[in-house]
Amino acid sequence: MTDTVNADMNEYWNGEGGRKWLRFQERVDVTLLPFALKAMDKAAIRPGEAILDVGCGCGDPSIRLARAVGAGGHVLGVDISEPILARAKAQAAAACQENLKFENADAQTHRFEDAAFDLVFSRFGVMFFDDPTQAFRNIRRALKPGGRLVFICWQAFEENEWMRKSLEIIGRHVPLPDFPGPEEPGPTSFGDRARVQRILSGAGYGDIAIEDCDTAFVMGGTLDEAVDYAMQMGPGGRAVAQSEAVEATKSRIAADLRGAFAPHETPRGVILGASTWLVTARNS
Numbered sequence: 001m002t003d004t005v006n007a008d009m010n011e012y013w014n015g016e017g018g019r020k021w022l023r024f025q026e027r028v029d030v031t032l033l034p035f036a037l038k039a040m041d042k043a044a045i046r047p048g049e050a051i052l053d054v055g056c057g058c059g060d061p062s063i064r065l066a067r068a069v070g071a072g073g074h075v076l077g078v079d080i081s082e083p084i085l086a087r088a089k090a091q092a093a094a095a096c097q098e099n100l101k102f103e104n105a106d107a108q109t110h111r112f113e114d115a116a117f118d119l120v121f122s123r124f125g126v127m128f129f130d131d132p133t134q135a136f137r138n139i140r141r142a143l144k145p146g147g148r149l150v151f152i153c154w155q156a157f158e159e160n161e162w163m164r165k166s167l168e169i170i171g172r173h174v175p176l177p178d179f180p181g182p183e184e185p186g187p188t189s190f191g192d193r194a195r196v197q198r199i200l201s202g203a204g205y206g207d208i209a210i211e212d213c214d215t216a217f218v219m220g221g222t223l224d225e226a227v228d229y230a231m232q233m234g235p236g237g238r239a240v241a242q243s244e245a246v247e248a249t250k251s252r253i254a255a256d257l258r259g260a261f262a263p264h265e266t267p268r269g270v271i272l273g274a275s276t277w278l279v280t281a282r283n284s
């Protein structure tokens with residue numbers, strides 16, 4: 001860990017995390033679509049609005065936001081990962097989405113234009129800040145007075161069957177890495193509702209609402225895809241990568257995952273449970 005803001009996350013998302021995210025982009029776009037739609041529905045987007053998409057990733061939510069605001073509105077997607085942003089730009093160009101720009105910026109510290117946005121939106125892009133209160137205060141300055149904040153984030157690990165089940169099986173074969181502490185950045189760092197409330201009120205937001213939102217998580221269209229996803233992505237994927245497991249161990253993990261996921265196979269794919277918080281607040 002260096003003194004630079006969000007140094008570990010910068011390294012992760014520009015390195016291993018970014019590579020995985022790119023490799024699974026098409027799957028992620030399908031699996032995470034229902035979460036984007038729920039958050040967009042909650043945001044009640046109006047034509048002509050200006051939206052900031054924080055931790056925009058490979059761009060699918062930003063493109064949908066840009067379509068929702070129409071030609072009279074615009075969207076800025078920010079992310080700290082150069083390779084991920086390159087994919088987002090390519091996707092936006094392929095979609096001919098001209099009211100959409102991307103910028104390499106750390107949302108915790110970037111000097112956004114003051115009071116420029118009607119809505120700050122994020123799908124799973126706000127749980128990675130060293131200092132979340134500073135980050136949300138900084139983001140709030142970019143909101144117009146009365147502007148809305150809407151994001152969706154994971155609840156605690158134990159509440160998410162798709163993480164829990166994979167890790168339970170993987171942990172039978174390889175040592176599991178230490179989980180980040182309750183105040184440390186990571187995918188489930190906003191799992192504690194009281195913490196989210198504390199961060200947002202500390203950052204000066206009003207009208208804070210944190211809604212329980214359970215959604216089906218499609219791990220893969222087939223059993224093979226679901227096993228591949230579990231072995232590469234999320235906390236389970238990190239455990240497999242860090243253990244440097246030999247091929248024989250990986251094959252045993254894959255076989256056990258297949259067995260565990262088989263009862264979850266449906267005509268829509270392999271579906272496990274996911275619990276999120278759908279969070280709304282205002283720059284009041």
Ligand SMILES: C[S@@+](CC[C@H](N)C(=O)[O-])C[C@H]1O[C@@H](n2cnc3c(N)ncnc32)[C@H](O)[C@@H]1O
Pocket residue numbers: 006009013028032054055056057058059060061078079080081084105106107108122123124125126128129
């Ligand atoms: C789990 S991914 C979600 C990506 C996208 N929102 C989606 O749903 O597909 C988290 C994203 O947040 C980005 N990120 C992490 N820390 C950030 C920060 N401090 N500022 C801006 N983006 C950040 C990562 O590079 C990554 O693309």
